[in-house]
Amino acid sequence: MxxxxxxxxxxxxxxxxxxxxxxxxxxxDHQDQADVLTALYDDRDRAGSxxxxxxxxxxxxxxRVDEQGAEAAAEDLHEAAGHVQDSAGTQIQRALDALAGDxxx
Numbered sequence: 001m002x003x004x005x006x007x008x009x010x011x012x013x014x015x016x017x018x019x020x021x022x023x024x025x026x027x028x029d030h031q032d033q034a035d036v037l038t039a040l041y042d043d044r045d046r047a048g049s050x051x052x053x054x055x056x057x058x059x060x061x062x063x064r065v066d067e068q069g070a071e072a073a074a075e076d077l078h079e080a081a082g083h084v085q086d087s088a089g090t091q092i093q094r095a096l097d098a099l100a101g102d103x104x105x
Contacts, residue, residue, distance in 0.1 A: 041092040
């Protein structure tokens with residue numbers, strides 16, 4: 001892994017660690033958990049959420065590798081981008097709805 005990529009991964013790891021601590025800390029409540037889930041996926045601001053950013057990166061990579069002649073890889077990347085946003089996003093939204101509707105859950 002080149003140094004730029006390693007630095008980016010370290011930054012992502014640091015951010016995810018902070019989100020994890022917020023959601024799972026000893027004093028974390030449903031609001032803290034909902035805040036973290038919304039940071040991960042926000043249906044109102046998909047591009048600003050973590051999964052939205054991952055999805056956008058996968059789509060952009062798909063476009064780039066397609067331009068470079070790797071059509072099969074491009075298709076897989078576009079499909080992965082869709083799964084990140086749609087499948088994971090839908091499940092996170094359901095969890096958010098459940099937390100909002102049942103605070104004791």
